[in-house]
Amino acid sequence: MHNQAEIAYRRLRERLLDGHYAPGDRLTELGICDDLGMSRTPVREALRRLQSDGLVSSTGRGVVVSSLSPQEMLHATQLHGALDALAAKLAATAQRDGQLSPMQLSGLKEASRRVEEQAESSDPAGAWRANLDFHMTLARLSGNPLLVDTLDRIWARFAIVSLSNINRRRDLTPRQHDAIVSAIVDGDPERAEAAAAEHVREAAAMYGEGPR
Secondary structure: OHHHHHHHHHHHHHHHHOOOOOOOOEEOHHHHHHHHOOOHHHHHHHHHHHHHOOOEEEOOOOEEEOOOOHHHHHHHHHHHHHHHHHHHHHHHHHHHOOOOOHHHHHHHHHHHHHHHHHHOOOOHHHHHHHHHHHHHHHHHHOOOHHHHHHHHHHHHHHHHHHHHOHHHOOOOOOOHHHHHHHHHHOOOHHHHHHHHHHHHHHHHHHHOOOOO
16 A cells, blocks of 8 residues: 555656646645546555645645745745855856766756757746756755655745736746856865756846746
């Protein structure tokens, strides 16, 4: 049953992050069981985990998909900015100390290139996901698993809000990533930290809805 609960959790989380459910949608155990083709026990456990993640909230009769108030969005953006800057600093430090492989660096460059490609396409949701992939790739290069886990949780909250409003959002400005990548490749922690912090500040000021 534990494996079934894990499967239910992952599939439900994936649906939430893909915009399958929108903020404010009411979900019932029975409806989710039908949706996933699973029994109520693993679904109930999955919903408890998603509630702990902050992705849904209990209403007494099922759950509601969580949104973010302007104040909550501000708090999440502030934390994201600080952690992104720390991730860039740690990644550049690892590069300076010879701890990053050429494959890891090429993965970061490729993730940045995909954001640019997607930003030029007519698929805003694809561009958003490519941007998420870049930032999580950056987080993993930090070598700090707690930082990765925390950023993953923050981005999950952003995804639910952002993907439901994706058509109202303006184009990405992915070339802001170039300064971050360049500083990491050069092994310059201070410059990487500053570039990442500036990127988040510009994105927050431009969109007012969280980072890009």
